[in-house]
Amino acid sequence: MPPDTTRADRGGDSSARPHPRPWAAGWTAPPGGPGRVAAALAALALLAAAVAGALAAERPPAPLPADAPAAEFSAERAWPHLERIAGTGPTPIGSEGAADVRAHITGELRALGLDPEVQTGIGARAFGSGVSAGLAANVVAEIPGTDPTGTVLVAAHYDSTPTTPGTTDDKASVAAVLEIARALTAGPRPRNDVVLLLTDGEEPGLVGAEAFAAHHPLARGGGVMVNLEGPGNAGPSKVYDIAHGNAGVVRLLTADTPHPAGESALATGFRDMPMGFNSDRTALAEHGFTGVDTGFTDGRAYYHHPRDTVEAFNKSSLQMHGANGLALTRAAAAADLAEVRTDGDATYFSAFGVFAHYPDTLAVPLAAAGALAVAGLAALARIRRLAGVPRMLAAVAATALPFAAAAGIAVGLWELLLLIRPAYADLVSDAYRPLLYRCALGAALLAAVWAWAVPMRRLLGGVALTVGALTWSAGLGLLLAWGLPSGSYLGALPALAGAAAGAAALLLRDRHPRLAAAALALGALPGAVLVTLPGAALLGMTGVSMLAPGALVLMLAGLAAVPLLTEAAPAGRRRAALAPALCGLLAVALTAGGLAVDRFDEEHPRTAHLAYLLDADAGEAMWASLDADPHPWAAGLLPDRAGPGLADLPVPGVGAVRRTGPADTADLPGPDVEVLDARSRNGGTALTVRMRPARGADRIALLSSAPVRSAVIAAEGHPDQELPPLDPAEVRDGTGTDAWAWALEFSAPPEEGLLLTLETEGEQAPRIGAAETTDGLQTAPPLDPRPAGLDVMPSMSVLTSDTVTVFRALEP
Template identity: 45%
Template sequence: MEPASPSRRARIAAMLALLAVAAVVAAGLVAHHRFPDVAPPASETEFDTDRAWTHLERIVGEEPAPIGSQNSAEVRDYLVEHLESLGLETEVQQDVGARTFRTVAETGRVDNVVATLPGTDPTGRVYLAAHYDTTPTTPGTTDDLQGVATILEIARVLAEREQPRNDVVFLLSDGEEPGLLGAEAFAEHHPDAPDGGVVLNLEGAGNAGPSALYNTSSGNAELVSEWADTVPYPAGESGFAALWAEAPFNSDFTALEEAGFIGMEFSPLDGRAYYHHPSDTLDNFAPKTLHHQGVNALAMADTIVDRDIAELRAESDTTFFTVFGQVLGYPGFLVLPLALLSVAGVAALAVLTRLRARVNVSHLLGGVLTGLLAIAVSMGAAWGLWQLLLQVRPGYAGMVSGDPYQPEFYRWAILALSATVAWAGYFIARRRLREEALVVGALLWPALVGLTLAVALPPMAYFGTIAALAASTGAFAAWRAGAHRPVLRCALLATGVLPGALLLTLSGYIITTVMGIGLGAAGALCFAMAALLVAPLVSMAVPASGGPRPILVPLTAGLLTAALTATGLAVDTFDEEHPYTANLYYVLDADTEQAVWASDSSRPHAWAADYVTDERDPDPLSIPAPTRSNPAWTGDAPALSLPAPEIEVADTRTGDGTLTLDLVLHTQRSAEMLILHLDRPIAEGTVTVPDLPATELSEMEAAGDDAAEWPYEVTMHNPPEGDVELTLRFTDEKRPELGVSDVSFGLAEVPGYSERPDGVVMEPAGGGAPTDSIIVSHTHEW
């Protein structure tokens, strides 16, 4: 820790230590990508990937299979036929599901496929779940038909084995994509739902890479322990599971957990560009990923089907992460003490440098500021890199996931860019500040991040806590070794920074994988802290004098960033196999008989730009249109002669300062969506369709001050040919403004419309009005 220039021997030791750290980190990244190739099963009662793939080929069509479609019905019938052939008790739960997302209540008619393998002495039920509907923009190979195919094969295996202790239920839900409707219908109306159970939910957030444990119910300690001890090829981190739980992401598991179920979710997480994408096809999905999903899911199911279900419900969570294929972690009750200990360790190091090395307070504060600036600038630079890529490759704006088709080189570019910024800042500060102060500053921020997360998001605190705790211990040991023993000193420093460098780099890589290059700044946070951890070793290898010029380090990293970015641009090009995406839909105001083409894309593809020629103000459309449509561009369109959806106020009741409306809605053109629009939120309500029980609607949140003219919606997906009846209660007696719209898929009937050219496909569904849809709108007059 002394400021004297290291000797040549010290420089060599530092370089070797850096190489050792880099080699271990690189090996960890390689191990993260490694998972088993497809192998034939050892027996008939093992997971057979070929059989699962055969199911996948059968249920994946060339066209999407959204809720209520003919394609979806064909998939449903196949599932029922196969599960019945296994001798399972199989039913189709026809019902209405509903879920409110802040200001929007999603409802819809669903057909859940539910099959049961009875247990010999059940303590509860084990559910294997996936959804068989897709969005209107994708064949849904990975989201989520691969999960369905996996469950069909697991059902065969378990049916052929000795009868398990617990009941096993195979829940293949409908209507997950528009709003978790099948899961909500199951949780609210199925007679087995009140008993709860353990759910293993198989999802499809990406189309490549290993199947990772990416979400758990709270109180996961026993389940995580079983998973860590059981699955042959584990992958997953509690940090991402916690982040997923707090983010506005939802799956069927969300609804089931709220209903009292416990469990886990598994999904491949790489290949996010294909999420809801028309190219999410069999050709773009690897059997290897299906194999990993199936082998791990079967192993987990195989264990818990014979466990006492009550014992799997724990009071605490476990912090866990996977390194070199091994699950490591610690109990939840240690999260805060370890975080505090890491801060105390850095504080002790600061006191030591102040007293023993005579580093003044201003230098320590300068070191802290240097670390903060390095992290902040790295994150800003990662954001700037994406903006640059958007300028060079405007088609990236149409990648809803924020990830290109082949993002690998861009991920490494963000890592190199973060190192460039961190090391440049460190070397510049080294001219004026003592090295010991910079070390303290580099370690303080991981410690503070860990402490903050220990309070706000405990399962995610580990990467900051472990990094700071290990590195401060290593730095203290290196100081004790002294500058006269450079080899030992470098070895101790390297040993200290290694855990943090490995975990932070892995975490940054996983974050950029899941969140995309567009949100690469989140990954840069981890990458920058990793670069700061190893900066003292870099500084020892490249001293201020007596060795290579220090500017060569950030310069080399910067040139590497440029080379990786250029390679990414060269590799990731748009073509027929990696098509551009384009968003376009048609809106007809039936009251004025005026129509517009509309696109939500801020930078429409040239094909769409021929229809949408006028850039709009940020205000949404003033007519009632789905999901508070806010197109970025519009253009004049011919007005079709289409019947408007109907709305009738059947009854109005007031009392106790509230208003209750009975409404009847009807689509006259067999649309796929029927939507009620309001200017005020509902307090509660019910939705009823012919031949099915009424379903409750929960309270809506109040919209913000910048709310659109029609901020509240009740949407019926897969509406019946007959009427949709709504009973809605409001918290005062003022009559709301009412509008109604319906949505059908396909634009072929609009005069002047031409199909997309080769190499251009629909933009993946990601919120907003559905692309390639016709929307007919009508405003009710009181």
């Protein structure tokens, strides 16, 4: 009988019988055998169940009833506050609605035995080529500590944008703070002073927080800040932003949070972005406060949206939000805050209801360990003649293909949705019901990585392919250890676990193939779980219009399963292609389901942007819109594409306008602005300018054609406020225009007006522009009412929809 070469030909023990193609070996022998496929499929199923369990573990808990113990947070007790303060419509800074909410807050705090004050003052902050300022009215109350080592600041903001009632941004947090205050006052006094800060004017530019930091004595000395925010309206309340020097705060967070959710990879990533998230905590961090932002990271469709109502929110999310906020407040209130304030950062992440953390100083050692482990696996594979060096290097290069496919799938899915439903172009961020679209993306990514892995297994071998995928994880871990240490675990831990599991599988592959499959599943678990959680969070934060970042992260999670995917493909090309094809069909079906479920209707309306601009000097007016393809309701008013000269108008945010059209001229007075003095000084020009709101404007603006070296703003009855300088890098990045090098927009201006003292660059007096804006189109020429199922576009820090702006320019 001739010698049996079948086993060797299928990738058996090459040390006993050399294989003519050793790189074709898989993780089990023979690859593609029925028993091996079944074992790999079972391991894949368990891995998928673990990922689903990790996602489910972050679901918000059931709300506690109104008769819950007094020391606990109860969403049922907080809910009436939310109904009361969110049911009156938008409450922007300076509005009557904001005053009504403020009265409710102060009344409830007095009922708890506290002595709240309303702090009014000017706050200002620089953004890009402009300064946002305003006259804010903050509510401040203190719970004195028994033996204070510092201050714990519990904060939320009660103002909204003009386009939304602000249920989740941020009145749910206000309701949570009131319930947290009740729970704290129901028990023994805390060790540290606890300050409750309900700010005004967060939306136009953190002006309330800046006013508190600049003028209130309780802001001196810094402390720990627990800031409750609302970047979405659904899902878990996560730690989505965190201060520098956070190691002490992370220790408190991970020890006492009842419903852990959050990952430092996203929090520090967003924090360090050039134009990342800004919140009241951002402002207070510059004045000595460390701390965190927590908030709902899903439901971004409702961000600043007219339908961000109590009816569109749920008590479970509020329960998680408030319970976590109360726990962290109590932990900080009991701690020695001198030990909490540190210079070091920490890595943290949650999984299966548990927070893990370690100091960022371990990022480099862990990343190096991951890289060495992958190198060791490669060496072991080479020694056992299961993967040659050229094949492993080819596998590293080939692993770029799944990432390219992920980006293409994400962009392609969005373009397909736009092609089928052009009205999706109206979306500011996300669809109203995006779940099926996200699942479709996940299925398409799985189809892509599986369809890539099957032929690559035949070409390079499963072992080499796994080494290639783990090399990318190890490389990412090293890269992030250098640039973003708190995110390095996304690559380092999957590489370390995957390489260790691969080594175990190589030792088990011949005699115990099922144990080898189990080892591979365990090795894939950290990559699949720890990377999927931030990937899923990214999908919620960015929405269906920008799926690529989340898709790339999810593809990294998919690569962790490469050894199982290669083993789960049966022998034979047609049979091996069956699983990827089924995943692709599932993606198509889920996309079709998403289109069927997520339809625009009166409860889930389309939005349209329209603003009225009036040049008081020329007596000319126009309609303007941020929409590139306006809704038919407004399209007839907007026949023209915006020209480049539009950005030269003295109107903040007008550069984002996409369509314009001529409009009738309304009989409205121009801004009441006067240059009282202009003289040369220090090689520049010193100006004194007086501005008054001519028609009860909600916002007034002053613009200068020359850069401003320094500026001070004064309002009767309030301390003078020096305006912050602009960041030259942000101005160079294109946030300015050729005509206007500097701009100030002031919200809630007092009737008696403002006095500004400016010093500009250049000896020639600059050109000055002025504008004032009122919310609502009541003073604009008559319009047809918006049809049912068409709402105001949510405001997004540029020219707000449904506003009237009158402007003029003063020549030097």
